[in-house]
Amino acid sequence: MLKFTDEHEWLKIEGDVATVGITAHAAEQLGDLVFVELPETGAALDKGATAATVESVKAASDVYCPLDGEIVETNQAIVDDPSLVNSDPQGAGWFFKLKLSDPSAVNALLDEAAYKELIA
Template sequence: MLKFTDEHEWLNIEGDVATVGITEFATKQLGDLVFVQLPDVGTSLDKGEGAAVVESVKAASDVYCPLAGEITEINSAIVDDPELVNNDPMGEGWFFKIKLKNVADANALFDESGYKEFIKE
């Protein structure tokens, strides 16, 4: 199940684990990423809490935790090579995986068509 936030994060939910990253729209707004800081595995985060930091040639920005849960895995490849996020934001450029406290909370997020409508505005 693919979901999106109004902060331009995407989640691919399988069971009770979501893979999280930033959208292509976000990468275009930020420009070329030069630095990524990820949360530690085992960190518990609430919805809306800062989970990661990205820096581009234009600005630094927080990546927010889209739903409450515990970080189970991080993508250390993007720390070594932040360009992966720009080149493949919804594939190789994922940020972290989180075991969700309540999968049903995802129902409040955008689906793909809703997100596309949101970024048109």
């Protein structure tokens, strides 16, 4: 199941774990990324907390935790090569995997059609 937030993140949900990244729209708006900082594995984050930081040539932006949960895995590949987020934002450019405190909370997120309408 693929869900979106109005902060331009995508969540691919498998059981109680969500793989989280930023949308192609967000990646394009940010421009060429040169630095990514990811959360620590094991960190418990609340919805809306700063989970990651991305920097383009010009500016730094925060990536927020889309739901309450615990970070169970992070994608070192985008730390080593931030341009992966620009070239494949909804694939190899994923950020982290989040074990959801309340898997039913995903129902409140946007589906793909609603997200497309948001950025239209």
